[in-house]
Amino acid sequence: MDALIENLPRILRGFLLTLQLFGAAGLIAFALGAVLAGMRVAPVPVLRAVGTTYVNIFRNTPLVVLFIVFVAGLPFLGVQISFFARAVVTLSLYTAAFMCEAIRSGINSVQQGQAEAARSIGFTFGQTLRSVILPQAIRTAIPPLASIFIALVKNSAIAEAFGVIEATQTFHFLYNRHPSALWPLFVGTALGYVIIVFVLAGIASRLEKRLAVIR
Amino acid sequence: MRFGKRWFGAFAVGAALALTMTACGGGGGGDVEVKDNASFPAGTTMAKWNEAGKIKIGVKFDQPGIGFKKPGTDTPQGFDIEIAKLIAGELGIEPDGIEWVETVSANREPFIQKGTVDLVLASYTINDERRTIVGQAGPYYVTGQQFLIAKDATWFKTNEDIKGKKVCSVTGSTSLDSVEEKYGAKPVPFGSYSECVTQLKSGSVDAVTTDGAILLGYAAEDPDELKVAGEEFTEEPYGIGYKHGDTKLCEFLNKTVKASIDDGKWATAFKDTLGKADVPEPTPPTADPCQ
Numbered sequence: 001m002d003a004l005i006e007n008l009p010r011i012l013r014g015f016l017l018t019l020q021l022f023g024a025a026g027l028i029a030f031a032l033g034a035v036l037a038g039m040r041v042a043p044v045p046v047l048r049a050v051g052t053t054y055v056n057i058f059r060n061t062p063l064v065v066l067f068i069v070f071v072a073g074l075p076f077l078g079v080q081i082s083f084f085a086r087a088v089v090t091l092s093l094y095t096a097a098f099m100c101e102a103i104r105s106g107i108n109s110v111q112q113g114q115a116e117a118a119r120s121i122g123f124t125f126g127q128t129l130r131s132v133i134l135p136q137a138i139r140t141a142i143p144p145l146a147s148i149f150i151a152l153v154k155n156s157a158i159a160e161a162f163g164v165i166e167a168t169q170t171f172h173f174l175y176n177r178h179p180s181a182l183w184p185l186f187v188g189t190a191l192g193y194v195i196i197v198f199v200l201a202g203i204a205s206r207l208e209k210r211l212a213v214i215r
Numbered sequence: 216m217r218f219g220k221r222w223f224g225a226f227a228v229g230a231a232l233a234l235t236m237t238a239c240g241g242g243g244g245g246d247v248e249v250k251d252n253a254s255f256p257a258g259t260t261m262a263k264w265n266e267a268g269k270i271k272i273g274v275k276f277d278q279p280g281i282g283f284k285k286p287g288t289d290t291p292q293g294f295d296i297e298i299a300k301l302i303a304g305e306l307g308i309e310p311d312g313i314e315w316v317e318t319v320s321a322n323r324e325p326f327i328q329k330g331t332v333d334l335v336l337a338s339y340t341i342n343d344e345r346r347t348i349v350g351q352a353g354p355y356y357v358t359g360q361q362f363l364i365a366k367d368a369t370w371f372k373t374n375e376d377i378k379g380k381k382v383c384s385v386t387g388s389t390s391l392d393s394v395e396e397k398y399g400a401k402p403v404p405f406g407s408y409s410e411c412v413t414q415l416k417s418g419s420v421d422a423v424t425t426d427g428a429i430l431l432g433y434a435a436e437d438p439d440e441l442k443v444a445g446e447e448f449t450e451e452p453y454g455i456g457y458k459h460g461d462t463k464l465c466e467f468l469n470k471t472v473k474a475s476i477d478d479g480k481w482a483t484a485f486k487d488t489l490g491k492a493d494v495p496e497p498t499p500p501t502a503d504p505c506q
Contacts, residue, residue: 075417083403083419160386163403163414169386172321173404176387179324180348 003181004188007174014170015192021084021156021166022196025091026149032092033099038129040104051100058097063158066090071162083163091156098148106141107133139211146204150197167192247300248480253307260457260464264333265307272299273318273332273456277407279432280489281338284317291315294428295336295453297484298355298472302334302455305471319407321387324349327456334468335456338426340389346506350461351454352468354500355481359447360390361427363415363434366442371422374398374445380421383411390425393449400424408433416440426451428489452500465505472502 004011039051058066070090071083081089110133118128138145160169171189175182255262264270274295275282284291296315303313318326318337326332327349341351362382364371371377375398382400384390391402403420405411411423412433423430430443455468475481476499485496 071419072413072417075419080418160404161406163383163405163419165402165404169404172386173391176321177389177392178344180344 001181001184003174003178004184007185010174011167011170011188011192014165014167015196017084017164017166018153018156018168018192019196021087021091021159021164022149022153024088025095025156026152028088028092029095029099029152030145032096034103034134036096036100037103037107040100041107041129043125055097055100058094059101061094063090063094063155064161066094067158067162083159087156087159087162087164091152091159095148095152095155098151099145102141102144102148103134103137105144106137106139109140110136139208142204142208142211146200149204150200153193153196153200247297247304247310249304249309250307253305255467256463259467260333260461261306261467268308269312269314270303270306270308270334271314271316271332272303273316273323273326273335273337274299275319275337276317277409278338278429279436281429281432282336283432284315292488294356294484294488295338297488298455298475298481299334299336301475301480301484302468302471305467305474320385323456327458330458333457336453337456338429338451339454339456340426341452341454341503342389348459350457350459350465350506352457352465352505353454353472353502354452355455355472355502356428356453357497357500358426358428358451358453360393360424360449360451361430361443361447362445363412363423363430363441364421364444365415365418366438366440368421368444371444374448377422377445381419382422382424383414383420384408384424385411388425390449394424397448412437412441431489462505469502469505 036051036054039047040055042048042051067087067090071086074081074086107129114132114136115128118132123132156166157168159166160172165173167189171185174185178185253265255265274291274293276284276291278293281293282291282295283293290296290310299313300310303310316326316332318332318335320337323335323337323339324345327335335349339351341354345351362371362374362377370380377394378399380400381403382391382394383403383405384394385408386404386406391404394400395402400422403411403414405414408423408425408429411420414420415423416437423433427443427447434441434443455472457464457468472481475484481499482496490496
């Protein structure tokens with residue numbers, strides 16, 4: 001127990017980095033996912049093909065493999081960025097594929113008539129998507145999106161094996177330093193993740209209630 | 216790419232070792248003295264192992280010169296391995312009776328506690344907290360922390376130059392902590408030393424830090440690209456891990472190490488392994504009293 005209390009600042013610093021990974025990767029993945037979803041429902045075949053290929057590649061590749069490719073591979077391409085940035089890039093690209101599919105499922109749930117009505121009053125495809133379809137689609141997509149955000153928090157733990165000192169890496173380190181304090185450290189770290197996930201789930205259910213529409 | 220380099224490195228070492236072995240016609244590892252008449256008081260752990268003629272020893276597989284297993288071979292090689300063979304010999308166990316189990320820094324305590332291994336000789340630094348949950352006999356060797364850097368690095372003059380640089384070491388090793396506390400370096404943890412060396416070669420980190428003995432092994436593998444630099448700034452006494460509380464076993468281990476130092480087998484083991492990497496032969500340490 002002492003090991004846990006004594007090292008609380010260190011553990012919190014680890015969780016701060018976990019949150020930074022989550023925040024940065026979550027934002028990029030969501031934005032990229034929305035663009036990809038737009039591409040996958042676009043009337044232009046090339047855009048659809050690009051979107052589909054992206055999802056197929058990044059959704060079907062294990063995250064660890066992507067980490068190896070980006071962390072070990074980027075320097076050989078002459079790209080020298082920090083390990084944190086590499087982890088953000090990897091997590092974003094991977095998660096964007098899932099975000100895209102969740103948003104696309106939301107788009108598909110919006111009745112065809114909505115798009116037809118928008119087109120008939122002269123909206124372009126982009127305007128229809130932005131002003132009519134996406135605002136409705138996001139509401140339906142909130143539960144799956146929340147699951148993806150939660151998965152992202154936990155997936156960020158893989159960065160511990162690739163040079164980022166986030167929460168799991170901190171746990172590993174402290175366990176080696178204080179092997180007798182395995183359980184307090186383990187439970188303490190797990191609790192940190194549980195708190196983050198609970199907060200996310202809470203936000204999601206709030207949003208769901210607030211944005212709920214009767215169709 | 217990444218694996219390619221590693222395999223090539225391993226191959227190079229393998230080839231070098233094969234050449235050396237042919238050169239001295241037989242090699243240093245094989246001829247360990249096995250006691251035929253070893254006998255121990257009934258009920259002791261030593262008697263049990265002697266009876267079984269078998270022992271499971273946890274060693275590193277990825278540290279050239281200390282504990283290193285070439286791809287495609289069955290037995291690891293290195294200083295820890297030689298000391299382990301000496302101990303097994305003293306127990307009346309043939310080298311064939313030793314089961315080599317790979318341990319990494321993070322799983323040594325659980326492996327001892329669960330009985331996955333009987334003894335651990337895996338560059339296992341003795342410290343007081345570890346000694347509360349496992350036994351550590353020895354030390355049988357003392358080294359110190361240093362830096363491995365690119366051969367053409369000009370920024371490194373003294374240990375102080377490491378301030379603010381990215382320094383890689385293995386997750387959970389004490390080396391990362393000390394380099395951050397002492398010199399203000401930015402620690403970068405990775406899963407193994409070979410991964411750290413890969414990061415160093417690709418320029419993603421500025422240095423790798425751990426016990427000098429381990430680094431010299433890597434430098435010897437790739438002398439054109441890597442070198443060991445700086446003064447040793449910690450003291451790392453390597454101990455033999457065993458199940459906590461077995462004082463008789465500890466006394467036996469200490470006695471065996473002491474005897475090997477006195478009759479020159481310790482020095483031979485060193486010369487055959489770490490000594491090949493141009494490490495000056497160290498003064499053998501004195502074992503701590505058993506608790």
